[in-house]
Amino acid sequence: MVSKIILWLLLIGPWLTLFFMEKESIKRYAPAAILASFLMAVYNVIAFNQKHWIIKVVIIPWLKPLFVSGVFGMFIIATLWIFHLTFGKFWVYLVTNIVMDFMFAVFPFHYLLQEKLGVYQLIHITPWERWFIFVAFALILYGYQIWQAEIFKTKEQVWSRSKEKVR
Numbered sequence: 503m504v505s506k507i508i509l510w511l512l513l514i515g516p517w518l519t520l521f522f523m524e525k526e527s528i529k530r531y532a533p534a535a536i537l538a539s540f541l542m543a544v545y546n547v548i549a550f551n552q553k554h555w556i557i558k559v560v561i562i563p564w565l566k567p568l569f570v571s572g573v574f575g576m577f578i579i580a581t582l583w584i585f586h587l588t589f590g591k592f593w594v595y596l597v598t599n600i601v602m603d604f605m606f607a608v609f610p611f612h613y614l615l616q617e618k619l620g621v622y623q624l625i626h627i628t629p630w631e632r633w634f635i636f637v638a639f640a641l642i643l644y645g646y647q648i649w650q651a652e653i654f655k656t657k658e659q660v661w662s663r664s665k666e667k668v669r
Contacts, residue, residue: 505559505619512571513561516579523586531585534647538581541639542573554627558620569622576606585647592644599640607633 520528549555550567562570580602588595605611608629615621624632 505621506561508619509559509561509571509621513575516575519579519583523582527586528582530651531582531589531647533650534585534643535578535581537646538639538643539573539578541642542577543568545635545639546573549627553625554632555622555624557622559622572606581643585643589647589651595644596640600637603633603636603640607636 546568550557557566557569560566560570568574584595584598584602588598612624612629612632616623
């Protein structure tokens with residue numbers, strides 16, 4: 503019962519933090535956050551089929567292959583916050599992701615969720631391999647956000663840039 507309460511808190515709690523983020527940042531970084539959630543969902547399905555882990559505590563039964571609290575809670579919102587706080591400073595972004603991914607994949611979240619609460623059990627993947635996958639996702643997301651920032655520039659930004667090239 504405690505495990506399910508914690509999983510629900512990990513799913514809903516991060517969403518409540520969005521009240522403290524500027525609306526423009528949410529709009530700006532939402533595509534990258536949605537991509538992060540999609541990548542994690544695909545990874546979760548592959549990992550489930552490859553027996554990387556067994557999920558023992560489920561809060562939404564029809565989504566059992568997914569670690570729902572992570573895919574639709576922590577990861578999507580953490581992505582928004584990390585981009586909000588670090589975008590444009592690649593090395594700060596990368597170090598932040600390395601640390602955050604370590605905290606989720608290795609310690610303390612992995613330890614608490616697997617060892618203490620018994621939410622899941624890793625079988626054919628190590629915490630370090632998961633950490634590497636998460637860091638790789640972070641690099642993909644940063645590249646995607648750079649692309650997003652470029653294609654969604656306002657007409658004024660595009661116009662001023664073209665005027666600078668003429669000079």
